[in-house]
Amino acid sequence: MDIRAGVVETATSPWGQTVPIHIAFYLIWVAAIGGLAFLMVHAIYVQFIAKKQAHVESASPELAAKVPEKVARHSLAARLFHWIMALAMFALLITAFLPKVGYQFPWVTYHWIAGLVLTASIIFHIIHASFWMDFWSIWPDKIDIEDAKRRWLRATGKAAPAPRKFAKYPMENKMYHLTIVLAGLAVILTGVFMMKRVRTPFFTRNPYLFGDMTWGLMYVLHGLAGVGLIALIMVHIYFALRPEKFVITKSMVFGTIPREHYLEHHDPERWAATK
Template sequence: MEFWRSVANPWDQNVLIGVSWDLMWAAVGGAVLFLVGHAIWIKTRPAEAPQAPVDRAAAAGIPERIQRHSLAARIFHWTMSATMLVLLVTAFVPVFGFQFAWVQVHWIAGVLLIASVLWHVVHAIGWQDFWSMFQLGIDEGMAHLKHVLSSKAPAPPKAGKYPFDHRMYHHVIVVVSLAAIITGVFMMVRIDTPFMARNPYLFGDSTWGVIYVLHGLSGVALIFLIAAHIYFAIRPEKRWITWSMIRGWVDREHYLAHHDPEKWVVAEKVAALQGGTGAVADATVSAPRGED
């Protein structure tokens, strides 16, 4: 398998021009293997110890519906999802052999993605609890790992607003998407857009090579990541989360079952929530970062 594509430039120097499309097939194959493997693993894994019934006392003061994602956050998520899917389709479907005019759609989707990400960053910093997502949680991770490796291991502690795997996924997607976006922005200099004059000589051949390889790597990584994301989104045991991204709220049962009320404090906000979902930008706060 080839990892890179390189060519002789006009001066007969070998330069990178991008990732090998073999990697695309590898990402597709890897995603399929992972999904199938995961599904089998879930099936064969011994049943979890039944969860302790919801502590009625704990439930006191907790509203029936707890806002998890504001309307704005949901709009962002679905915009980003759409642009990302368009980007993936326009990037890779022609390579699969189905040809169409993809370039313009691709860069326009890219611009929309950039806009939505910019908006998301501003929104997350200004209006959301930024740190509820940006916690690493090494101990938490180890506990999850042990639990995955052995069903006998104690269940990991419950998370705050964002479960550990969500946060990890977000971290990865941040890195990969930013790589794709930043390289993509430069790559727009090589095509016709209303923003700038084409100039393949903005960087030297080797710099361009790195940019193209990074873009390609993040692209094939996204194939895997998005596939995995969609897979989990449609898995039965995770659907309540998916619904929360559509409706905005989770119900009390799921809240109590999966979240640590101390880390994701919602009780005081009941009144506000009952005022109508989405009316309050983000109804919850997480526990202080240090507790993690």
């Protein structure tokens, strides 16, 4: 009860019942500070503590020879999706949270339009990824988990075999995707329902689609996912800007990574980049 009271803001319903209405908005700052703290800790760790990662050499020279100079990493469609989604996400976060921190403007229309763009881009992505991409490449697999264990053991100074190189996406990348999928789906699903409560050209406004309690929980979920996204995106940007990952960031613009980078970090067995 007390924990919930700290995270959730409640209101008295017309029937005099206490119902949640949304998250406590100080959570915006908690998320932002949390995100910041993570990346500071990470930066310090990488700078001062982390040891150079050793990998199992996996690529056979024959295989490596077949790798082209520039390895195609993201198709144009995937890149377009990513940036449209990013734009929509920024628009959503800005329109959602600026009014909460004191900057007032007519935000609702922009917010739901950006929400629709995001929804559309994600629907596109799901379809695109299901039929035109290697659908499973982004989800953590058995090897990822095993390697994560190995890395942990080695980092804590215990004996363990060297982890293997990554497939297309590093384990962190996959985990990030998984988290953002969960947060994104939560925010989108709740958001689409919430459009029923504002005036849009699509349907009659009807806040009574659900009961007060259901709506309240939905708003809370939307809010939690929303502030979660603040932290997630902060972390995302941080990694995108980190020098050792910048190659990947560039690939999100130009579509390819250099051969050397590919060979150093990825396992051609697991991510075939041969012609």
